[in-house]
Amino acid sequence: MPATKKHIAVLCGGQSAEHEVSIESTKNVIAALDKQCYEISVIFITRQGEWFLLDSINIILDNETMQPLKEPFAGKRVIFELGNLNPMAVKIEHSFQSLSFDLIFPLLHGTYGEDGKLQGLLELTHIPYIGSRTLGSALCMDKDVTKQLLQQADIPVAPWLTVYRKDISTLQFKEVTKTLGSPIFVKPANTGSSIGISKVKTQEDFTNALQLAQRYDDKIILEQYIAGREIECSVLGNGQQVEASLPGEIIPKAEFYSYEAKYVDPEGAILSTPAKLPQDIVARIQSIAKKAFSILHCDGMARIDFFVTADGNILLNETNTIPGFTQISQYPTMWAVSGLAYSDLLNRLIELAFVRFERDKGNSPVV
16 A cells, blocks of 8 residues: 555536536546545536535445436535645635645546646646646547548548538538438537437438537538448557557447437447457557547547448547546446456556656746
8 A cells, every 4th residue: 555645636527418427437437446545536517617526425426327416515616726836725614725636537528528628727737637638638529620630640531521500501411412422420520429419311300410419519510421330449548658458349229329328228239348350450440549549649548439341441430538437438348358457447547647747847837
C-alpha cells in the first residue's frame, strides 16, 4: 500500500443528453478503483451546469441504474478562483474551503464534457487529468472535422455531406441520394451515443430526421449507409506510444445501434468480444486505430469504431475520447479480453495522466 493515497476527483453528470450514462460510468469506475491506493471524491455537475462536491461516493454507488440523481442530493457547491494554487473550493455557509486533488477523472460524455470545453477549463486548473486535451477532444467530437482529417491521412471513411441549419429547408432527399445513395444516416455533427441519429429511407423520414438532428446541433452530417459489420477497438496511450486492444463486434437487433440499444434495452444488441475476425483484419483494425489516435491528437484513451464490409474493406466511423465505462461498455470489456483487467486499466489511465502532466510542465508558463 502506498505511503500516501492519491486523491482523485471523478467528474460526472453534466449538461449533455448522456447525463445518465455519465453517472453509470462513474458508478462502475469508483467501484473498481483501488481504495487502498486512492482517496476518491465525486463532483457532480447538474443539467444546469452547477458543480457540487458530493458528501459521499455512496450517493453514486447506491443510485439506481441509468437514473439521474434524486434531488436534493447531499453536497457542497464548487466554485473556481483561477490563478490560485488550488483553484477549486467549496462554499460552506459564508466562507470558502479550498479543494486539493492530485488528479481529475472526467467521465462526462458528449457536449460540455467530451468536446474540449471542459478540457480547456481543466488546463487552467493545472491539475493532472485523464483523457485527451482540448484540441483532441474538440476534433473527435466534430464528426465532420474528424472525417476531413482522416480522409487527408488516407484512412477510409463513409462518404458524407455536411449541411447547416440555414440550408436545411432547401434539402430534398431525392437530390441527396444522387450523391449518397439510399438509405442514409442523418447525424448531429457533435453528439455521442447515437443521440439524434436517424436512418433514413424516405422524404418523410428525412424531414423528421433533420428536425431531430437540429435539436442537438446547427451542423448536420448526411452519411452514406455502409453495409458491414460494426467493429470497435480500444486504444490506450500518449502521443506516439499507443496500444490497441482486440476488437469487439456490435450486432444490433434494430435498424442501428441506438442509444436505447446501448444503455436502456438489454436485448437491444449482441456484443461479441473479441470479434470473430481473421487475424489480418484484426491487425489492420489495430493499426488504423493507433494511427487515427495519433492523427486526431488523442491522449490517454479512446474507443474507435469501424465498419468492416464483406469484401474486407475497413472504414473508420468515429472516435470517442471519453468512452463509456458502464457494465456493458465495450472500452473496458475489450481491454479485459486483451488481458488488461478493469482495475489495472484504470491504474494505467491514471499513470498516463501523471506522465503527460510531468511531460507538459516544460511548456507551461507557470513557474
